[in-house]
Amino acid sequence: MLLFLAASCSIGGSNEPSDQRRRIYIANDDHTDYIWLADEDSHRDAFLRMFDYYLDQADATAANPSDFQSRFSADGSFWLWTYQKNKSTQEFQRLIGRILDGHITIPLQPLVLCYGAMPAEAVIRSMYYPGRIERAFGVPFELSCAMENQTLPYGLPSLWAGSGAKYSWKGVCNHATQIGNGMESRGREIYYAVGPDGRSVLMKWHSWTDDYASGGYAEARDPSAAVDFAASDATFLSRYPFTKVVGMFGKGGDDLQTLTTDLVTTAQAKSSAAQRVIVSNEVDFFRDFKASAPADSVPSFSGGFGNQWDLYSATMAEVTANVKRAVEDLRSAEALATLVSFVDPTFMSTRSESAEEAFMNMGLYYEHAWPDGITPFSWQRVDFQRRTASQIVNYVSSLKSDAASALAGHIQNPGGNRYYVFNPLGWSRTDIADIPSSVTPPFRVVDVTTGEEVRSQLIVKNSQSFVRILAEDVPSVGYRVYEIQSVPSKFTDNAATFSGGNTIFENERYRVTVDGHGAISSMIDKLDGNRQLVQAGHSLNDIGSGSGTPVPENIGPVSATLLVNAGGVPYHRARITVYKTVDRIDIDNELTSNFGDTIITYDYNFNLSGHTARHEEVGAIATAKLKAQGGSYSDNLGRYDYLTMNHFVDLSDAAHGVTLSNWDSLFFQLGNSSVSSLDVTTPEVKALVGGRIDANLGTPDQNGDSYFKNRYALRSHAEYDQADAMRMALEHQNPFVTAYLTAGSGGGYPSSSYSLVSIADPRTIIWALKPAEEGISEGIIVRVWNVDDAAHSLDLTFHLGHMASAQRTTHIETNISPVRIFNSTLSDVLPGQWMQTYRLVRR
Structure with a gap:
């Protein structure tokens, strides 16, 4: 049977060198606007009904010549996931068979996503379900798409190609966009979309003529007109690099359900001595084009286009930030689970379904039909956003908690009040570690490996007491063990000294002045000739209002904090912390009132000139300039006002710079950048809390939320070091994990340290x-x-x-x-x- 399927797939729509006719591929590709004009149950029923219909159509047309056999392309792996969850094993096997023989196509992505707010790992995990199917059934997944939204991240082709994708097609909606004219003449109708690492996918992205025509997301809505366009439109053909092989994809448009034989009848009617019209599974087109088009005729392009509909996720900013935090916390949870699984191979066995759902949800949360408060099912979609976010958060937090507790039971413990400090990152590092504790002074904490006392202090966070230590040289993806002893500590100095009525505090490297906004009005790098990092007349971490008084908090040998209950509009507070030895200033902001649709940012104005801004985009470290200026962004057809803010933004000149680590924000504005221009001269980063950036688009009033957490960290440095910037940000956003040891002397891991x-x-x-x-x-x-x-x-x-x-x-x-x-x-x-x-x- 497999030989038959392979033969069928190799025949269907394939290039035949002896046939020199033009080949026009028309694809019945459906488009999902999830919970936009229908509820979840209706979408599920539509997925199931359409698959059953097109399975029957594949059977009904099996005797036709290959060009005229029915083929259907879903627009996401969520369709397949839904079918598997709701159908019998036999029915699912039938569908798998038709995927294998080329009559049904499933792409890698779950549905139509807006990628600009997504962490790279969320993009990858959203494709994990196809990976399971690929290994279980031998199904290749060669296609991945980002439909309708007008922009595309710089790093996305690399993530797709690294996950197995070879091809992509994109059609846009030329509505609800701030991008001006130009989509009607893109300059590249089909090209290799190249990521920063040199990986690429072959991308079909025609110039836009209409939403339901070439360049739109339903190019074959009228399949007869689509064929005529591909065969005879002079403007299109003059731009297209190889007119012998053309693809026109997309039938369903915004419809909930499309059941049609139009493409089969059109292919039969329009095929002639001059052209073959082929009912396409999309992959067949790309294979034919790649095999037939002269290699030097197909251009390549590498660059980002900024963010358009991606920005709607900032209209439910705290919910989206919770997803971002959970994806980050997955690193610690899974590293812990790996250590536990070596001792207990069954540890992950009960989590398979919840993991699969969480990874699928890491994509579905960013599905493009974001709730706007107007469309009929908008509030059901809001509920969907909150449910998917909660499932992701609950899965990760549960895994992390269970794995941390389990590891505590596998580390040898000969006695004493001992706990481990676990480092999830891939290098040995020194940082703070907090362990819940009700200990009362006097006490000290000893490193079990060296037998030496370490710096420690008591702190209070969220009304709970902790022992905070300076944990030095905690090994890569490993732990060190510490013991709390009822002995007075030898460390009596504080991590910082205070002056200026407690508005100024300083450690061995930084002298920091904090104002009533909770902003940093001065930041002096004492080890770099007392270099001032704040631009004169400006500040860092400034939300623009407030009249609080800085108050010292949690002062001790490890760290010192200034708390500012700033008030202001919106009401907010800030905690700014410096450390002994740890070269980082941590900033913990809490905004505690709803701000409606207003755009709220924390502004950072740095004392730099002639600088270059770099940031982690989506699977890429991007230089925030246009390509003509030596940067990573397209010179046209982009939107530049709010760029993706994943782990960090760095501003550096030739000799100096500052790295800004970002734990929670989704986007940032670089200086006075606008929709149509990137400001590369103003040394300012505006980290977005949230807001309705485009009027009346996205969810109104943050869906009533009134609490927003935004954490950042600052480090001054000499010349820019890309890896050092990323490592600093990862250290800030991946704190050590701690737990008290519960095993006896027979634990499977050593009692002092392990990597x-x-x-x-x-x-x-x-x-x-x-x-x-x-x-x-x-x-x-x-x-x-x-x-x-x-x-x-x-x-x-x-x-x-x-x-x-x-x-x-x-x-x-x-x-x-x-x-x-x-x-x-x-x-x-x-x-x-x-x-x-x-x-x-x-x-």
Whole structure:
């Protein structure tokens, strides 16, 4: 049977070199606007009904010549997931068979997403369900799309290609957009969309003529007109690089359901001695085009277009921030779970369904039909946003809590009030660690590895007492053990001294002045010639109002905080913290009133000139300039006022700079950038809290939310170091995990310290480490990212016995090729900004 299916797939719509007729591929691609004009139950029923209909149509047209057989393309893997959850095994197998033989196409993405607010790992996890299907049934997933929204992130082609995608098509809606004229003449009708690492997908993105015509998201709405356009429109054909092979995709448009045979009858009627009209599964078009078009006729383009509909996620800013935080916390949760799974291989076995749902939801949360408070099902969609966010958060927090507790039971404990400090990151680091404790002075904390006392103090957070320590040299993806003893501490100094009526505090590196807004009006780098980092007359972390008084809080040998209950409009407070030894200023903002549709930002004005701004976009470190200026952004057809703000933004001149770590914000405005221009001269970052950036678009009034948390951190530095900026941000956003030891002397892990894995080159970062989806018996999955722009060698060493084998995999965990491993060290070479995923199996 498999031989028959393969043969059928190879025939259907394939290029036949002896046939020199023009080949026009028309695809019945449906388009989902999830919970926009229908509720969830109606969408589920439509998915099931359409699949059943087109399965029957595939059977009914099986005797037709291949060009005239029915084919159907869903616009997301969520369709397949829904079918599997609601149909019998036999029915699902029938669908899988038709995917394998090319009559049904499923793309990698869950539905139509707006990617600009998504963390890179959320993009990857949203494609994990196809990865499971790929391994279970041998189904290739070669297509991924970002439909209707007018923009596309710079790094997205790399994430898609790294997950197995080869092809993409995009059609836009030329409505509800601030992007001006130009989509009618894009300059590239089909091209290689290249990411920052050099990976690419072949992208069909025609110039826009209408939403339901070429360049729109339903190009084959009228399949007969689509064929005529592809065959004879002089303007289109003059732009298109290889007119022998043309694709026109999309039938359903905004309809909930499309059941049609129009494309089959059109293909039969329009085929002639001069042209073949082929009912397409979309992949067949790309294969034909790639095989037939001269290589030098197809252009390439690498660059980002900013954000358009992506910005709507900021109209439910705190809910979206909760998703962002959970995706970040997944790093710690899964690293802990990996250590536990080596001792207890069943640890993850009951979590498969909830993990699958959480990863699917990491995409569905960003589905493009964002609630606007007007359309009939808008409030049901608001409920959907909150439910999907809650499921993600609950899955990650539960996994992290359970894994942390389980690890505490596997570390040897000969006695004493001991706890571990776990570092989820891939390098040894020194940072603060907080453990809940009701201990009363006198006490001290001792590093069990060295037997030496460490700096410690009592703090209160959210009305709970903690012991805070300075945990030094906690190993990579590993832990150190500490013991609380009822002995007076030798450390009596404070991490900072105060002056100016408690408006100024300083440690060994920074002298910081805080004003009544909760803003930093002065930041002096004492180790760099007393360099002032704040632009004269401005400040950092300024929301623009407030009249509070800075009050010292949690002062001790490890850290010191200034709290400002600023009030203002909107009402807010800020905590600014400096540390002993830790080179970072942490800022914890809480906004405690609803601000309606107003755009609220924390503004950072830096004392720099001739600077360059760089930031983590979506799977890319981008330079915030137009391509003509040496940057990462398209010179036209972009929107530039609010850029993606993932882990960090850095502003640097040739000798100095500042890294701003961002834990919670979704977007930032660079200086006075506008919709149509990037401001590359004003040294200002406006970190977005939230707001309705485009009037009447997105959810009104933040859906009533009145609490918003935004945390940032600052570090002064010499010349820009891309990896150092990312590492600083990851340290800020991935605090140490702590738990009291509960095992006796027979635990499986050593009593003092342990490291699971280490990586030699600081420019290559462990991005994710987890048990394989099919269980720890199938290995450990490690995703690494060379965040530098140059290629670097990778040496990844595991400290848990010898590894039997290693494989390069796609980001969604499907094996690609073996990779060299010697004495438990995996070696590879990664090009600049290359993210690579590996599977390692123990002996």
